[in-house]
Amino acid sequence: MNTLVAAQRVGFGGRFLYMTSSGVTSRSWATVLLNLYKGNTLVWRERAEHEIRGSGLEYTIIRAGILLNRPGGQRALVVTQRPLPLSIHYRIARADVADVFVASLGHPSAVRATFEVVWSDGPPRDSLPVLLAQLKPDEPGE
Numbered sequence: 001m002n003t004l005v006a007a008q009r010v011g012f013g014g015r016f017l018y019m020t021s022s023g024v025t026s027r028s029w030a031t032v033l034l035n036l037y038k039g040n041t042l043v044w045r046e047r048a049e050h051e052i053r054g055s056g057l058e059y060t061i062i063r064a065g066i067l068l069n070r071p072g073g074q075r076a077l078v079v080t081q082r083p084l085p086l087s088i089h090y091r092i093a094r095a096d097v098a099d100v101f102v103a104s105l106g107h108p109s110a111v112r113a114t115f116e117v118v119w120s121d122g123p124p125r126d127s128l129p130v131l132l133a134q135l136k137p138d139e140p141g142e
Contacts (some may be wrong), residue, residue, distance in 0.1 A: 017060050018060070020045045030088075059114060074124075077096060077126075079115055093095060096119070100117050109132050109135040
């Protein structure tokens with residue numbers, strides 16, 4: 001919240017990027033366990049998402065699946081605005097998430113959008129610009 005207030009105060013004109021986690025809005029046994037272990041981390045992340053959306057700043061919110069220390073660019077990616085549960089079935093390499101961040105920063109469809117990114121089966125298929133082009137802006141009040 002302090003970062004958002006400071007950005008507003010100085011007239012920040014860029015885009016605010018925030019990485020959060022799959023499972024923020026879809027509950028599962030894994031989210032319950034993670035919240036117990038990490039002091040309601042997903043509850044706080046959901047609150048941060050709401051604050052970002054309500055800030056008036058341009059933003060992109062990226063919900064990543066379970067992060068792995070694996071090489072990037074080896075698997076197909078899924079970019080979806082459908083909430084995904086926190087699950088071992090939804091994983092992604094940290095390097096792939098970093099690539100999504102870089103591609104999102106300049107992509108017009110990622111402005112004021114919240115989306116999930118995880119691995120899919122098989123080798124890479126679509127480029128990041130193609131995957132991001134399907135995004136729609138968040139509805140007001142989301």
